[in-house]
Amino acid sequence: MIFERLAALERRIRAAVASRRATDPSPDDPFRGLYLSDEVIDALLDSARDPFAGYVDVPADGRLGRLASVACLSDVDVELLLVALAPDVDSRFEQFYGYLNDDVTRRRATAGLALRLCGLAEASSTGRSRLDRGSPLVRSGMVVVEDLDRPLLSRSLRVPDRVVAHLLGDDRPDPLLADFVTLPGEPVPLPGAERLARGIDRGVRLVYLREHPGGGAAELAVAALAQAGFPALLVDSARMTDAVAVVREALLRGAGVVVGSVDPSFSLDPLLHDSVPLVAFGSGAWEPRWTRVPPLQHEALQVPFDVRASLWRTSLEGRLAAGVDPAEVTAHFVLGPTQISRAASAAAVSALAEDGAVDVRHLRAGARSQNAGGLQRLARRIEPAVSWRDLVLPVPVTSLLQELAARARHRDRVIDEWRMRPGGGRGRGVTALFAGDSGTGKTMSAEVIAASLGLDLYTVNLATVVDKYVGETEKNLERIFVEAAGVNGVLLFDEADAIFGKRSEVRDAHDRYANIESAYLLQRMETFDGIAVLATNLRANLDDAFTRRLDVIVDFPLPDVPLRRNLWDRCLGDAVPRSSDVDLDFLAGSFELAGGHIRSAAVTAAYLAAAGDHVVGMVELIGAVAREYRKLGRLVGEREFGRYLDFATERLVG
Structure with missing residues (x-):
């Protein structure tokens, strides 16, 4: 179909060449196009810049027709695209355009020449509007207008190589996108995908997912797009350098765009297109500054246990040691679908160094390998090297510690399946207080609990938290809590009374700001989704309001x-x-x-x-x-x- 359309274009060019020769004062001049003689100037003064004859409206079909439909291109747009495309599929058109441009160095169609070949006058506002920045051709990246320092009519038109390749039958992705765009694998069925798919089917073109730890927002977006009949392009917002190329690729593939993790300074406007569903996700609430278009909003909550179990078993099928259930071993790890796939691969690689069968150690090590490194800049990471048999504590104390570990291990069932979430914006976290004299085993007990769960222990360094400037301590703590929410580990606040102290009567500004700090911590502990242990030698110094928010309080006595x-x-x-x-x-x-x-x-x-x-x-x-x-x-x-x-x-x- 494209070459038939180009043959029709060639016939119009022949007519244009004949028309030009009829008024050319020196058609045989070997240097024509390199200088302007008096005769040429006189001929220009005597001639008009009328459209070339022979243009006929022919509806596009095949790939060109599908592209015209999804990119919202009019018949004139399609013809302008063909005029710009011609030198990329037939080298003769370079000479044709050089001749018609009266400049052998300009071998692409100019805007003025393209308009005249499409039967439009150079001064036609309708025609010129098809080549401005907001036009469907240019905005979607199908045609690039170059030489912007020139007047519009003498600017060159170019069709990107990716569009040419697509129209010729090549569906390989644009190499320009390799650094920030990936093609996802098979979609994973996740709760909420049907709701989003219905919205997309009914014309919603912007969706925002607020991702919670282990929520798998990207996978949810891919699943929703797949149910709505769209493949997906995954875009890394932090590395994206060319939004137009992303939209163009989505149009060529008939795909939707998934972009994350967006931050408050990001703009979604360059990625919006009437034919391209856009799903953005981030950890924060929707920011109206991203775009004026209202989105369909959805909470990407933690992936349910049964889905995680299925992913673990599918990823490690045939490679597990006898009697090992990966879903049970990793039930307390907060991981999304992609993280589970990577963790399973890491576990399998680790097992190859031994007998090849993936056991509990490999599974937990693989899950820990998905922890982000941000928390290690704020807290000291300890890889546990002790177990329950290393603890020498009274039986009641050991029982409380085991209860704490059980809370962390079974919170999915209790909070999600049995719906024991307290509400009021409270998180899914497990928090405990270890109180006792120095050397009674508080830190070691936290390490044992982390080891029993297969997690790392992160000890918060108070030197990186407490700041003499007002408000900075809270900011440092917020960074720790945010990083810890995405890490499968146990967070230990040693000497916790230093930052979780009692609120006091306000006598001066210092008291007021100290109380603000404690009040912030009270609220933040309630919304924390991880596992936190507060250790103190001076339990009496802790605010009583903290104890209500703690799941387990363990007093460590001196040994008998x-x-x-x-x-x-x-x-x-x-x-x-x-x-x-x-x-x-x-x-x-x-x-x-x-x-x-x-x-x-x-x-x-x-x-x-x-x-x-x-x-x-x-x-x-x-x-x-x-x-x-x-x-x-x-x-x-x-x-x-x-x-x-x-x-x-x-x-x-x-």
């Missing part, structure tokens, strides 16, 4: 004698060589130390033994305890050290 003996035995471990004179009962009964201090004393004793090149004995252990007493500001006396007092004083003097 049996627990201290267990701690001494556990801290020395099996690999450390012990002397036969080591008396754990004496150590546990005589020295009232917390687990952290016992651990420190055991390590010190090991270093003393290594320095003396012998096994760990009571001499080293008593000396290490004496050093701990000095750090704690306690007196080294006979009441605690008894018959080992000489060992203690010798080590301290030494």
Whole structure:
């Protein structure tokens, strides 16, 4: 069809060439087009710039007809497109246009020549409007008007290579889009897709999805477009450099555009087109400044458990170790469909280094690999290396810790399936308070909980949070909460009383701003969707309003004698060589130390033994305890050290 239309164009050009020759004073001049003689000027003065004869309206069909339909091109637009297209499919037209332009260096059609070949006068406002910036041809990127410093009629017209390739039957995507546009895989059926598809079917051309952690907004958009009969183009808004090329590609493919994650400074106007459904998504609320067109809005909530389970099993079919259910192992991970696919691939790659079967360790490591790196700039990441058997705590305390882990593991069922969400804008988070003296196991317990869930532990560094300037502390905390919401990890606020302190009576400006900070934290903790642990040595310093918002409160007591003996035995471990004179009962009964201090004393004793090149004995252990007493500001006396007092004083003097 295109070449038949070009043949008709060629016939008009032959007529135009004949018309020009009839009035050309020097048709045989070999330098014509490179200079203007007096005769040429006289001929120009005597001739008019009338449209060339021979133009006939012929409706477009085939690919050209489909393109004209979706791009809203009129018959004149189609003819202008063909005139501009001709040199790209038939090189003779370069010479034709050079001759008709009276300039051998200008081998593309100018706007004036194109209008005349389409039977329109150069001064026709209708014709000229088809080539301005807001016209369907130019706005959709089908024709590029070049030489903008020239008058309109002498500006060159060019058809982008991608449009030429499409009209000739090539459907490969535009290489210009490779850096910021991807083609999605098979759509995933997600809740809400049917509602969005109905809107698109009925003419909605702008949809905004507010994405929640694990919501899979991009996948939801792709599913909705697919149900409405549109393939999708996924656009990275942060890297997009050419909106016109995106719209053009969507028109050529008959596709919709999915763009995210949009920020407040982004403009959606360049991507809007009556024939292209546009689905934008972001983590914030809709910003009217993005465009004046009202969107269909939808909340992209966390993907349901059954959909996540199906994705995990499909992605790892035939590669799982016997008895491993990936959906059950990763139920508490907040991941979208694409993240699950990538996590499954990472787990499979990790398993190749071993026996090839994907087990629990590989699954959890793959899921953690999808954590964004932003939180690591605000908090210290700890990869857990302890487990429940490493904890030496009273049974009631251990039970509370296990309850906390169970809340994190089963919150999808309780909150989503059983609909126990409290409402009022509250999040899906799990929060706990660990209170107790230094060294009683608060940080280690948080690490154990993270390990039992297969998550990383992120310890918030208060130096990066607290700021002397008003309002900056809240901003720093907000950045932490925002980053943590998209990370599968346990967030630990150590020494939490420093930032979660009590509100007080306002006596001056300092009190007022301190109360504002605490009030902000009270509200933000309620809307947090992750897992957070507040650890403090001074529970009395925390505001009472925080305790109402906590799911679990765990008090860590100082260990009694049996627990201290267990701690001494556990801290020395099996690999450390012990002397036969080591008396754990004496150590546990005589020295009232917390687990952290016992651990420190055991390590010190090991270093003393290594320095003396012998096994760990009571001499080293008593000396290490004496050093701990000095750090704690306690007196080294006979009441605690008894018959080992000489060992203690010798080590301290030494």
